[in-house]
Amino acid sequence: MSMQRHTRKMPHSLPEGRAPLRRPGAGLPYLDAVSATDSMEHENQRLSAYEHQVKHAFDRIIPCVRKLAAIQYEEDFVPLASERIIDELDLTPPTDVLQKAWTRQLDVKQLVSHLTLATYYRFVSGVQHVNPLAHPQCADFVSFLADCGYHRMDITPCADGRLAHVIRYVLRLPAEVVRRKAYAGAAFAVDDNVAKWAEVELKRQQSAPGTNTKYLKVVAYHFSSIDGEREGCAAHGSDDRKAAEFGRDALLGFKNAVAQGFSRPDAVEGLLIGIDTATDSIVLHTPDLEGSIDIDSSLQSTDCVGMSSDKIRAYVGSYASHSSEGMQRLVSQLIENNLAQLAYVKTNHDGCYPDVGHAERFIGIGVGFDEIQLRNLMYFGYLTTIEEGAPDVDVGLKIFKGLNQSRGLSTPIVIRFDYYGSVAGARERAVARAGRVADALKSRYPDHFAAGDIHYLQLSRDLDTRAAPEFLGSNLPSLTEDNLS
Numbered sequence: 009m010s011m012q013r014h015t016r017k018m019p020h021s022l023p024e025g026r027a028p029l030r031r032p033g034a035g036l037p038y039l040d041a042v043s044a045t046d047s048m049e050h051e052n053q054r055l056s057a058y059e060h061q062v063k064h065a066f067d068r069i070i071p072c073v074r075k076l077a078a079i080q081y082e083e084d085f086v087p088l089a090s091e092r093i094i095d096e097l098d099l100t101p102p103t104d105v106l107q108k109a110w111t112r113q114l115d116v117k118q119l120v121s122h123l124t125l126a127t128y129y130r131f132v133s134g135v136q137h138v139n140p141l142a143h144p145q146c147a148d149f150v151s152f153l154a155d156c157g158y159h160r161m162d163i164t165p166c167a168d169g170r171l172a173h174v175i176r177y178v179l180r181l182p183a184e185v186v187r188r189k190a191y192a193g194a195a196f197a198v199d200d201n202v203a204k205w206a207e208v209e210l211k212r213q214q215s216a217p218g219t220n221t222k223y224l225k226v227v228a229y230h231f232s233s234i235d236g237e238r239e240g241c242a243a244h245g246s247d248d249r250k251a252a253e254f255g256r257d258a259l260l261g262f263k264n265a266v267a268q269g270f271s272r273p274d275a276v277e278g279l280l281i282g283i284d285t286a287t288d289s290i291v292l293h294t295p296d297l298e299g300s301i302d303i304d305s306s307l308q309s310t311d312c313v314g315m316s317s318d319k320i321r322a323y324v325g326s327y328a329s330h331s332s333e334g335m336q337r338l339v340s341q342l343i344e345n346n347l348a349q350l351a352y353v354k355t356n357h358d359g360c361y362p363d364v365g366h367a368e369r370f371i372g373i374g375v376g377f378d379e380i381q382l383r384n385l386m387y388f389g390y391l392t393t394i395e396e397g398a399p400d401v402d403v404g405l406k407i408f409k410g411l412n413q414s415r416g417l418s419t420p421i422v423i424r425f426d427y428y429g430s431v432a433g434a435r436e437r438a439v440a441r442a443g444r445v446a447d448a449l450k451s452r453y454p455d456h457f458a459a460g461d462i463h464y465l466q467l468s469r470d471l472d473t474r475a476a477p478e479f480l481g482s483n484l485p486s487l488t489e490d491n492l493s
Contacts, residue, residue, distance in 0.1 A: 193243030
């Protein structure tokens, strides 16, 4: 399998291992949905402003805490520090942490974790009242997908934070209607996906009986055209081919499980997509009419730069003639969408991200986080129990050992379980799951907790409302419902 390698020189080292603060769009407010007629340039400006606004809120934390550490023995430290936290971070100060600084050193680990988790809570609460990444053509996409022969698109990317933006940015699809569940190495649970397929199929047969469309399952693996031997998928040892083969086999396993369990051999179709985390370009491996995927056969969006829509369709027709007409049509659109993202990366990052490696700000585990559609903001592990998601959490902690613990900081973790309040007992079950996961974290990683290297926040949200998530608890005494509101 041929992977294009990017030859751009490596950027200067990033402060604190994070993305640079000088992102375009500084000071711009949230932008709500645009119309379907807005240009690609306007859409790119909108997405850039949102990316800057959210990431900049997190990237201000370390510089602010550095300033506080420098004045921690001043007589009026508490009011001065409180004022800076309010002015620079727009957060409620953790007064009890600040008050202890004069008798001991300022607890930087606890303070940074508190401010990071509080920033996440403010971000997710605000998203419930506006829809900053609303897609202007949701209904059109659903109709287009059906015309291609599919009634549902379900994407499993790797849990790596550099793929968190795969739907809304890389592929320019509506996150409102495309399902996303992330796992380390894109190793999705076949049983969970079969259950989801059955749920979708039941509803489809009730609402549109007799329609002959398929459930489209997409696996998004990743590689890097810069330092690919170290910056590829950690779960697969940065082995690009191994990552692609694993994704192909997972898709086949899902298709076969539905075929054998429900006697529906044609109910599911798979698509394998490779994403270059340095540039956001995509490689697509399309299935033949029997559903088989050859990872040595691929289409690359970089081959289509400057092409018209008609030429892109001709290119796909030449290199994916083994695929159905509907798949060719869909892939042509995905390539065209990705070209808009390549233009975005070229305008904002000179064609290649400066943070080619990990730069996540926190880990999110549980069920939820649909609002996280930004690159390198969060490492995500979809799970209902620690035992089930242990590989995802292990990989995440390994990543944060380099990002945070190596600098004397803790790993901030959001434990979140969303639910539908209209379902009897759903809230109680979500709260119980969050509690069990927190307890299991302590049991599985006792050394981390003993050293204060893991700080967590437990949340739950009713998806039937636009209310902010409910605070359930934290192992940080400074994080309470009162100072998060």
